[in-house]
Amino acid sequence: MTQQPLLQVHNVSKIFGATRALSDANLEIHAGQIHSLLGRNGAGKSTLVNIIAGIYPPSDGAVLFEGQDLRTLNIFSRQELGIRLVPQHENSFPHLTVAENIFTGLLPTRHGLVDWKEINRIAAEELGAYGLHVDPRAKVSELSSIDARKLNIIRAMHSGAKLIILDEPTTALTNRERAELFEFVRDLRAMGTAFIFISHYLGEVLELSDSISVLRDGRMYPVENRAEATEARLATLVAGEDVELSQRHRDEAPGPEATYVVVHGLASEGLQDVSIDIRRGEILGVIGFPGSGAREFCRTLFGISKVTAGSIVADGKELHLSSPAEAIRQGIAYISFDRHREGIMPTFDVNENIGISSQAGKLRRAFGFIDLALQKSLSNQYRDALKIRTNSIDDDINSLSGGNQQKVIVSRLLNTDPRLLILDEPTVGIDIKSREEIIGTVLELTRGGMSAIYLTNDYEELLRVADRLVFFDEGRIVTVLDNEGITIEQLTAIRDRAKEGV
Numbered sequence: 422m423t424q425q426p427l428l429q430v431h432n433v434s435k436i437f438g439a440t441r442a443l444s445d446a447n448l449e450i451h452a453g454q455i456h457s458l459l460g461r462n463g464a465g466k467s468t469l470v471n472i473i474a475g476i477y478p479p480s481d482g483a484v485l486f487e488g489q490d491l492r493t494l495n496i497f498s499r500q501e502l503g504i505r506l507v508p509q510h511e512n513s514f515p516h517l518t519v520a521e522n523i524f525t526g527l528l529p530t531r532h533g534l535v536d537w538k539e540i541n542r543i544a545a546e547e548l549g550a551y552g553l554h555v556d557p558r559a560k561v562s563e564l565s566s567i568d569a570r571k572l573n574i575i576r577a578m579h580s581g582a583k584l585i586i587l588d589e590p591t592t593a594l595t596n597r598e599r600a601e602l603f604e605f606v607r608d609l610r611a612m613g614t615a616f617i618f619i620s621h622y623l624g625e626v627l628e629l630s631d632s633i634s635v636l637r638d639g640r641m642y643p644v645e646n647r648a649e650a651t652e653a654r655l656a657t658l659v660a661g662e663d664v665e666l667s668q669r670h671r672d673e674a675p676g677p678e679a680t681y682v683v684v685h686g687l688a689s690e691g692l693q694d695v696s697i698d699i700r701r702g703e704i705l706g707v708i709g710f711p712g713s714g715a716r717e718f719c720r721t722l723f724g725i726s727k728v729t730a731g732s733i734v735a736d737g738k739e740l741h742l743s744s745p746a747e748a749i750r751q752g753i754a755y756i757s758f759d760r761h762r763e764g765i766m767p768t769f770d771v772n773e774n775i776g777i778s779s780q781a782g783k784l785r786r787a788f789g790f791i792d793l794a795l796q797k798s799l800s801n802q803y804r805d806a807l808k809i810r811t812n813s814i815d816d817d818i819n820s821l822s823g824g825n826q827q828k829v830i831v832s833r834l835l836n837t838d839p840r841l842l843i844l845d846e847p848t849v850g851i852d853i854k855s856r857e858e859i860i861g862t863v864l865e866l867t868r869g870g871m872s873a874i875y876l877t878n879d880y881e882e883l884l885r886v887a888d889r890l891v892f893f894d895e896g897r898i899v900t901v902l903d904n905e906g907i908t909i910e911q912l913t914a915i916r917d918r919a920k921e922g923v
């Protein structure tokens with residue numbers, strides 16, 4: 422390509438206190454190009470895109486857009502030039518309508534009044550032009566996650582974006598929604614829009630991108646020979662070494678004699694008449710579309726959703742899980758798919774985030790005192806075991822990268838010494854190496870007798886870890902299978918058949 426690049430990043434570095442988050446990064450992107458950024462948690466991906474978007478300045482180096490040095494421009498001036506960052510977490514306003522979201526700050530007026538009829542008409546036209554067929558008067562909170570994500574991109578397009586940065590846009594989307602999003606992005610690329618795409622899924626990076634670079638420890642490595650790149654090659658580049666995938670072995674699956682929890686006729690909001698036993702040391706894989714009951718099952722077992730009928734009996738004793746705190750007391754822990762809303766305590770440091778759920782348990786001493794020394798020593802152990810990347814456990818949790826925050830949450834739950842660990846999309850936003858560290862820890866603990874319920878949309882991962890597979894649809898269990906010789910294609914076919922009621 423001979424024309425001037427849209428974006429040029431020249432020798433950009435960033436230092437936060439004692440952390441060198443980025444060293445001499447270089448990157449060029451042209452109009453109509455999709456460039457993917459890969460890297461482990463904490464490798465510097467967000468730092469790089471935040472510098473491009475103008476959220477903070479580089480410590481060194483320069484960013485040019487259409488040949489113009491952006492040094493003196495803040496985030497808003499950069500947006501006007503056409504750079505838009507679409508963050509991982511929805512940046513739309515859920516309580517406003519679709520049209521209001523598109524026009525935020527730019528509402529057309531008539532005689533000084535906001536002209537809603539006109540706004541809704543233009544919004545409908547614009548949505549249609551980009552292939553999003555939703556009612557402009559609908560509240561954003563009512564949209565499906567795929568439509569909400571498309572809306573975020575359309576908002577960017579509406580303000581004249583030429584370069585859109587998508588930070589892990591496929592998180593928690595189903596495979597079908599993912600394909601739909603990619604088609605949408607490709608259509609925009611054909612109109613000349615450029616993209617920076619951040620993802621931990623090597624397969625989707627290979628599928629979508631025109632060019633790829635890997636960030637490792639703040640250094641950038643462009644992937645040469647794009648056409649010859651493979652998942653294995655990318656995985657090695659990301660980790661800086663070969664990654665060994667953890668695998669559950671068939672002969673490790675406990676039999677029915679190891680029954681630990683018996684769920685009988687369970688009902689709650691979105692769940693009806695669910696009966697299943699969970700065995701000691703078992704990893705029970707859970708599968709279903711959103712709203713199928715799979716996630717509702719997990720949340721009911723953790724006391725988030727109220728039981729309306731049926732029973733949960735552990736070792737012969739009925740559990741009354743009136744709240745998550747009660748569930749923790751009963752030895753049940755839950756890792757939420759939504760760590761930002763339900764997991765991280767943003768005003769606490771790493772150590773406090775790990776210890777918070779154990780204060781009623783093993784950290785408690787006489788007269789309500791908490792054993793702070795024990796908490797610190799345990800936090801340090803988790804930091805080493807799960808390789809949490811932080812200078813110290815006293816660091817502010819917000820200074821950790823997203824994936825490392827997730828490891829803190831895993832540590833917090835393990836710190837409650839659960840007998841049943843419920844994992845709801847535990848590796849979303851987690852790089853390949855950290856993912857294997859988390860999976861390895863779960864496998865190790867189940868070998869020691871802990872039971873686990875594992876819900877993920879990543880079927881490759883599920884087939885590697887689960888002993889049995891439980892399919893949900895319309896709030897009920899429709900099929901239970903031993904995970905023996907099942908392929909991803911078969912699993913998808915069974916799930917779809919369940920949906921069609923065959």
Ligand SMILES: Nc1ncnc2c1ncn2[C@@H]1O[C@H](COP(=O)(O)OP(=O)(O)OP(=O)(O)O)[C@@H](O)[C@H]1O
Pocket residue numbers: 437438440441442460461462463464465466467468469810819820821822823824825850
């Ligand atoms: N505001 C900050 N203050 C201190 N350190 C920070 C700050 N932001 C990032 N860091 C550190 O800089 C390094 C790079 O973090 P960054 O968020 O760019 O990683 P990432 O590749 O986006 O990771 P993830 O995939 O987990 O989100 C990490 O060590 C992180 O702890």
